[in-house]
Amino acid sequence: MDGVPNVTRADALAAVRNPLAFIAARWTPEPRTVERAALSALVMSVLIVVTGGAVRLTGSGLGCPTWPKCTTDSLTATSEMGLHGAIEFGNRMLTYVLCAAVGWAIIAARSTAPHRRGLTRLGWAQFWIVMSNAVLGGIVVLVGLNPYTVAAHFVATSALIAVATVMWQRTREGDGEPRPLVGGAVRQLVWFLVAASVLLILVGTVVTGAGPHAGDSSEVARMPLDWETVSKVHAVLAWIVVSLTFALWFVLKAVDSPKGPLDRTRDLFLVLLAQGVIGYVQYFTNLPEVLVGLHMFGSALVWIAVLRVLLALRERPGPAVRLPEPSAEVTAGSRA
Numbered sequence: 001m002d003g004v005p006n007v008t009r010a011d012a013l014a015a016v017r018n019p020l021a022f023i024a025a026r027w028t029p030e031p032r033t034v035e036r037a038a039l040s041a042l043v044m045s046v047l048i049v050v051t052g053g054a055v056r057l058t059g060s061g062l063g064c065p066t067w068p069k070c071t072t073d074s075l076t077a078t079s080e081m082g083l084h085g086a087i088e089f090g091n092r093m094l095t096y097v098l099c100a101a102v103g104w105a106i107i108a109a110r111s112t113a114p115h116r117r118g119l120t121r122l123g124w125a126q127f128w129i130v131m132s133n134a135v136l137g138g139i140v141v142l143v144g145l146n147p148y149t150v151a152a153h154f155v156a157t158s159a160l161i162a163v164a165t166v167m168w169q170r171t172r173e174g175d176g177e178p179r180p181l182v183g184g185a186v187r188q189l190v191w192f193l194v195a196a197s198v199l200l201i202l203v204g205t206v207v208t209g210a211g212p213h214a215g216d217s218s219e220v221a222r223m224p225l226d227w228e229t230v231s232k233v234h235a236v237l238a239w240i241v242v243s244l245t246f247a248l249w250f251v252l253k254a255v256d257s258p259k260g261p262l263d264r265t266r267d268l269f270l271v272l273l274a275q276g277v278i279g280y281v282q283y284f285t286n287l288p289e290v291l292v293g294l295h296m297f298g299s300a301l302v303w304i305a306v307l308r309v310l311l312a313l314r315e316r317p318g319p320a321v322r323l324p325e326p327s328a329e330v331t332a333g334s335r336a
Helices: 009-017 019-024 031-057 079-110 117-142 147-170 184-210 227-254 259-284 289-311 328-335
Strands: none
Touching: 019 079, 031 079, 031 117, 031 147, 031 289, 079 117, 117 147, 147 184, 147 289, 184 227, 184 289, 227 259, 227 289, 259 289
8 A cells, every 4th residue: 555645844835835836746637627627617607697596586685684694693594594594595605616616627727737827817717706706796685685786796697607618618729829710701790699698698687687586575676677678678689699690500501611610509599499488488477486597597508608609610729749850860861
């Protein structure tokens, strides 16, 4: 049985001063491990959207009425707070799981050999978004679920999903200069699609802020807008995104695009169809909580699918390998 390697005082000091460098010097993950670490961070960022929706739809938004503690006297939820307290506190605890997933992605990215600085920066970007959004979540509670802060909370989570998606994609690419796979007109069409999707998400937060699901059983302020009118604007934007997606698929077929962009566009179209069905059913059935939760989950999937279309428009090969120059002896021998 192998013994435990000795850890010197210098090793201990190095681990304290720069733990990431200490780990990277002793462990090199397989590319699949790095990819899975990035994917776990992405999955957790989507899951936090789902659980946040559950908090809102069960009226548990003020289950823990203060922050950072759950109550003024307790860090955790108590039995007297009932189910609402448990749901809200559980969502807060899930933030730590998200932090662990992001931390794992950072460690894996930092430990790659050779070191991929851009990949590590994407991991740290996720960390700081999570930290800032946790503080914003506390503000949401302290201001009594003000709908504008709730909307900002969701937008920040969408930003987290965007960075996590980019990092996941980058783990499966090299660090070479990106090479476009389609023409400039197609790329411009996709940027219109991305802009329309961002606007769709923003208007979706307004629909939520003006709608009946305030997040708590008490009287919670709503955005002073007609909910049905905003919902119809949201539906129009959804149809614009669907139309742009269909137009993109048609153009890609016409120009004989590579398989990657076509497949990603097809995936986006299918996700949009499912999301549209859920959206219309929930609208005409008076917003049942289960369907609203599914719609929130679908919005995260739509956003990921849109970003994957954008990222599929180029390829990033690994750095070119420079062969060593032949020696003078070899050159002379070949001439002979």
